[in-house]
Amino acid sequence: MRLISPSLLSADFGNMQRDIEMLNQSDCDWLHVDVMDGIFVPNISFGQPIVKHIKRFARKPLDVHLMIMDPGRYVADFKAAGADILTVHYEACNHLDRTLHAISDAGMRCGVVLNPHTPVELLEDIVQLCDVVLLMSVNPGFGGQKFIENTYSKVRRLRQMVERKHLECLIEVDGGVNVQNAPLLYEAGADVLVAGNAVFSSSDPQATIRAIKGLQ
Ligand code: DX5
Ligand code: ZN
DSSP, rough: OEEEEEBBBSOOGGGGHHHHHHHHTSSSOOEEEEBBBSSSSSOOOOOOOHHHHHHOOOOSOOOEEESSSSSSGHHHHHHHHSEEEEEEGGEEEEEHHHHHHHHHHTTEEEEEEOOTTOOOGGTTTTTTSSSEEEEESOOTTTTSSSOTTHHHHHHHHHHHHHHHHHHOOOEEEEOOOOTTTTTHHHHHTTTTTSSOOOOOOSSSSHHHHHHHHHHO
């Protein structure tokens, strides 16, 4: 699968409705929504009230990436705010199995996110519960950072694990994705690419979305 999930972290927060409308009209598949708590990551972005407003205008599934400690506390809140896919960090959960079940039971697709230093092999006994695994290709907290090259190897190793276990889980990559590295990531086995800066700093974001997906 070759999907793209543009990150609203790079949108113009003062013109969110306009930017969401642009994405509604584009070939993008999901809208990536980055929630940060200032503790798990150094930055603070926004929480459920803003996600709720994004949901009012969005015509694509909301792919909500929680960069918060102990995210299990907020599963019901993000369901109420309109999340369709809810991903939580491996490094931020003491009881990942319980949290993933809670997300699924609430009626959302669930996923685990790995920081750049966390090996994919740690997913051996949890990947079967995931609809998505999100591999960070930058240290989370900020848009516009440089892509970490070791990500290709992680995508390939995760793809092998998913195939060996005959799972349907999607592999998503987040951070520093651009028109140049996108084909290499899809080729390595990624299904969904998140792109913030590459899309929103483009003079033609809709064309950049098509270019990242390999459409012309
Ligand atoms: C980083 C966020 C990303 C970010 C990606 O902590 O999780 O989703 O918005 O932005 P770019 O594509 O600019 O690296
Ligand atoms: Zn993200």
